[in-house]
Amino acid sequence: MKKIKDFYLVQAWLILIVAIFFGAALASIQIVLGQKIEQNKVNEIKQRVPELVLSTTELEKLNAQGASLDVEFTTITVKKNNKAKSYNTYKAKNADGSTIGYVVKAGGQGYADKIELLFGLDKNAEKINAIYILDQKETPGLGNKIVTDKWQNQFKNKPTEALEVVKTGAKNTNEIDAITGATISSRSVCNIINSAIKDLKEPLKNR
Amino acid sequence: MTITKKGTFSHGAHPKEFKEYSENAPIEFINSPSKVFLALSQNIGAPSVLSVKAKDKVNFGDKVADSGGFVSVPLHSPIKGEIKKQEKFTMPNGRRVDVVPVEGGKDDVQKDTKEIWNEMFGGEWDFKEVEKYSSEEISKLINEAGIVGLGGATFPTHVKLMANPKTPIDSFIVNACECEPFLTTDYRMMLEATDAIIAGTLLGSKAVNAKNIIIGIEDNKPEAIKIVSEKAKGTNIQIAVLKTKYPQGSEKQLIKATINREVEPGALPSSVGAAVSNVGTIAAVAAAVIRKKPLTHRVICVTGSGIEKPKNIFAPIGITFRELIEFCGGLKKDAKKLISGGPMMGFAFGNPDTPVIKGVSGITVLNTRDAQKETETNCIRCGRCVDACPMFLVPTKLALASRKKDLKLAEKYKIMSCFECGSCAFECPANLPIVQLIRAGKSLVMASKKK
Amino acid sequence: MSDNVIQVSSSPHLSNNVTTKKVMIDVLISLIPVLLAALYFFRFYALKQVAVCLVSALFAEWLFTKMRGRKASLSDCSAAITGVILGLSLPATAPIFVSVIASFVAIGIGKIVFGGLGMNIFNPAMVGRAFVMISFASLLGAGGYKDMGACIDIISRATPMDAFKQAGIEPSMFALFFGNTNGSIGETSALACLIGGIYLCIKRVASWEIPLSIIITTIVWSAIAYLVNPAENLTVMGHLFGGALLFGAFFIATDPVTSPITKKGKLIFGVGVGSIIMLLRLFSGYPEGVMFAVLLMNAITPLINNWTIPKAFGEK
Amino acid sequence: MTTQPTAQERFLQGIIPENPVYRQLLGLCPVLAVTNNMKAAMTMAGAVLFVLLCANVLVSLIRGLLKPHLRIVVFTLVIATFVTIVDKFLAAYMYNMSKALGPYIPLIIVNCIIISRCEICASKQNVFVAAADAIGISIGYAISLASIATVREILGTGMFFGFRVLPASVWQDWVIMVLPPGAFLTFGLLLGATNWFSAKKK
Amino acid sequence: MEPITISLASGTMLIMAVIFSYILGWANKTFAVEVNEKVEAINNVLPGANCGGCSYVGCNDYAEAIVLKGEDVNKCTVGGSGCANAIAEIMGVEAVESAPLRPVVLCLAKNDEKKGMNEYKGETSCLAATFVSGIQDCVYGCLGLGDCVAACDYDAISIKDGSVTIDYSACIGCGACSRACPRSVISMVPFKGEKIYAVFCSNKEKAKAVKNVCDVGCIGCAICSKKSDIFEMDGNLSRINYDKFDAMENPEAFAEAVEKCPSKGLIGYIKNPYL
């Protein structure tokens, strides 16, 4: 007869106990910290909402008041090439419930890796108010200039029609100056915005 | 008789020929020296065994040593005189060998060298006489005459020229390429002992029962081609005129160029049904079989930019390098390097008092300019050595592996297939001592194999 | 007898008198047409670029060999080639500090850390160029080539490959062939590269297998690309004469140290370089791929050597 | 048998003589991945310190109960748990840093430094020694990360800990330094330099 | 909600742990590798230089040889007697006292004492140089091209004027130099007592041949071996028998033999640097 000590599970009693204990401990940590982590993720976007939907003066006013905006999160799914595509959008509302504008999260391929960004639209989805780059891995010194205010400010008050990148001096309202040496990154940002606007213009207007 | 043209092999090198020093110098005859030094191992294989004692008297052509085995040959005295106590000499190839001196006294009258030449190679030759000898008889007579390969390899010729039912030979090739720069020994032999060569060729082919008989000559020797093909009329000998390229005279490359067969690495020519002998060897075979003369003298070409009067000399084996050089007027003031053999395969040596052995086909003396070696740099991996190597090896890897003593790498690149022809080092812009390194590597590989 | 001390050495006692130095000097000679073209089109920009790279490459070689406690190796001229080729592969506009850093990296990290001449795995000049290209992408990327303020007209134009990739402007074949376009100062003139390159091949300093297989591979791939989509792709001629293809094929990919030693290996190497150049030109973010293609194939060279050991004579 | 080192020896050895990066060449992935700026490098070092300390202490406490063939499993379990805890803490309280470090925090689980310390020291010696060992090794690790990160951050961005040290007006960033090739080159050259120094000292 | 998460988490972990410990338990049993404890223990004692001085490929090889093949315990030249004693303890045998082996160069000829020196061009390596004749007349003596220097990992060898000097403070006695020398000029000798004597020549030829090539060589006159049995003739070359040297019965005879050697300075000694 086999001795009890020879059973594999008996030999491993320590592991079993440790496993149960650690499982429980980790679950507790998840319960304690999980909420906060989720909050961090949401906040990262939510705290950008005011600056993306308000003009500078409005923003200052808001900050002076120490007030905050009401933000409503929705996922909008559109059909594209027979496939569903979802966007996370954030509707900013005044205290009275009137819509100020929308913030859309969108992403796409940049020069080196994915670029993820937010852009704010006015309440009729007719003008871009501002953009913000959430995540990018473009070349430092070149492509990563897309995070500079100087470049992003070009997007202020652009109409929501197809934006175009030009290399020498934007003239038309829908033109954006390329970053020298990083046309590809510049173009990628515009393409991401263009395609999101194309998908969302109608759904947003209709809401 | 037929003549084929432009046979050759791939790769190889094109060193400048430098034959002009001695090609037009007819064979001269040096007076017999009063003392000769007969090295006991003059051949590949077992050394000869001394059959006389110190103080014994020997006459011209007397045997002084017996064959020491099957792959070995007897040794004959080239002069009349008294046997002296054995000594040791360092040969140009670095081997330390036993040497037996023979010293002629005052009253010992030496035979005239010219007379010896005439007895061996001169006079009328009747090729019909060849018919009188059977294959076995020829081998036996060759053995008794102590003939080894005079092309440099010094392999006992009777072993090569012996019919062997296991490896039948259909092609007998006479190596008259003399692809080494400077040397003109074989060339002068072809011009001055043509009959003996033709007779020897027929004897050799008879010894191995070969139907195909070929003499391979490089196309830079038109005179020799002319005279040999004239004399060969009426025989079934083919003359293969080959492109001038180093090392055309190497056995495997010659077989490829003449009968388009490739000998595997490590195998002998007989594995593809061929036997190769040097012209000088073949002339000695004729003298041995038909005229019953042992191999006591040979033609040695003393040439090069460091020699006063380059000459082709018929000289006794065992004479010292110094005597030969002095016969040619001595060294020039700027002589820098003494080489036993030609500059591509030959061995440099420092002591001119070393005796000549049967395999020495020439002495090349280079002056300071020709001996100049450019400074060595690192290998630049240019691949010129690869393009030159007639064995299709990668010499640079062999050299570097040997330098690092990385035997595995050396064997992976087939170091043992290298036959040290020197084409690679000749071409190398980095002046890497490739051949020297490969030799060291090969010795390490062999030592590790023995273990 | 002789006045000399007798010398002994191993056979062979003859050599064909080609030395490393002579090989390297031949390369410098073959670069003369390219240098002349560069001087003609870029004037003092070319002079400055080549001179700065040459001087700093030589200084770096001297300094680093000294640091290693080795004898100075300037006399073999290989550092000079590195300097000149590096200078020729930079844009006219590159500032001096870029050229100096590139030279130091080329000689230091590209060559001396491996043990100096003949030991390096990667082409030193390309290591240096890649280092600065990645470091200072804004100066050496396509944008960097253009300098509106330059007093030489061609420098104020976009490079032809880039103009095509960005704006679809077909380059003029005439300009590409003779070289009055913008670009790295050595690459613009296809004619000069051909003259110098053919001289190299005839002198057997460079192996003809490499440039030939690069050129043929490029022709094949660009023809396929053109046939699949003529609207968006450059013509075969454009690919052949545009960018650094000929300069790279003749002067850079042929560096003996960093390319395979056997014939078969060289052909494989060339096909690899050509294919990677075309892969990068057609699909990557850069308008050109010679430098990366050479570096990548340099990395594979030891494997190619390893896998193309020739059969010995007579071996089955 | 050789005697085991004392706590003090363990502590000191970990810093230079048995430096986990330059001497033992362990756990090189994070060394290369997170050293493009000092902040990330130091956060990483902190995370390693926490995990190593906790794991060493815990393993040392239960060392009497370990079965030889199962000990590695226990180590792994312990390490993985603490790594998860660190990861979540970072995500909760240093969200941006956690995003920047990405997968390299969880990769501490397979970092050979920790498992080798559990094996070599914690499973054989008492809690006190194990803790000293963990701190020593972690300091050694931090020094190594700092040395590489300093070079890369200063040359690559002209900054140190996010503060500009080389004025942007004269300094052109060597972008390659913050990219993958720069990591390999910097570490390779620094490793060469340390070898050279230690050879010279001898 | 929370209890569920916690128990599910614990449950998942438990299942995994069970699966895993089962696999490991089984693997442990099925693939148990016999580790020889003695080998392990000896491995811990050996210095781990893996130098090959013991004539095995590495320390581990030697450890195995001791345990499995009964090899002597005193072969490790690096560890010396301390190491041998430790191994002996593990193996439970008596350690034979072993003196450290150290290299001695048996050719003292400087460049100007070697005859027939010619200018040598080629690879700076003694092994490679043995394939070139005429570098110097003596084919037994040191070539001075430094294969031994290259073989020594401890920078203990230097060459000046073609003559080799060993720095015994750096040498650990691994014997790499001796194995590397193609002319077997370096001999490994036990360093014991105050003076380590040696016959500093390697030429095996007869008197005349030696005289022809070297001024300081052993001419094989055998006077020494006739005077004292410490000397033994290896052909024409005198050698010291170090086994007998330790238990020398007749030191006077030995002194006389040294005295009477016609080649002055040929038989000499090295002061033991380890005392």
Place this chain on the structure above:
Amino acid sequence: MNYIIDIVLIAVSAALINNFVLYYFVGICPFIGVSRKVDMAIGMGFAVTFVITIAAFLSWAITTFVLMPGAPLSSFIASFFVSKEMASQIDLTILSYIVYIFAIASSVQFVEMYVRKFFPDLYKSFGVFLPLITTNCAILFACLTIMSHIVGVDNPEDVWDLGRALSLAFFGGIGFTIAITIMAGIREELDTCDIPKSLQGVAITLIVAGIMAMGFMGFTGVDSGLKKALTKSSIVEQNKG
């Protein structure tokens, strides 16, 4: 068609552009430790590729079915105890690291046993590498990358299925094999080079890796380029069809 393009792009990206070793710095230990000889390197490469694929499969399955919020298996079990609504929110991702490392360790063990039993010859040549692989971060890295494409993805379309997961893992392994084999080739060559003493060994290996990484940077953007070219040609195809 689009799906296949997706898989191809993930493959190209994992093998070349974002090479595990030269871009993400994972698997450096074996990359340096086992790159001295080419045949060893190839053995290690294939062992990693094999294990990484199996581990990716396991972790994909566990994440999808057990760990992620709303995973079928865990919510099924939980639904016995709480409401369906609540059950679908059970989130066990906190266990992911532990689960992955165990999945890796058991697949290594399993592969080792399997190969030892059924392919003893193969075991001789690459079995020795298997235990080393457990502590190779490339494997865990692949699992984590797959997880990041399953958990917390905004767009349900972008959640990776098994095919994408395996493509990443398998070609990531191939990329590792390519890098380590090239490195081994170079290191064999370096054996005959005169490298400064202090740089010999790991230091020069790192420098070579740095230069290789520069070379691999040339591939940047090839995926977008390919995507553009491929989608264009597939549109042409669709139009035809």
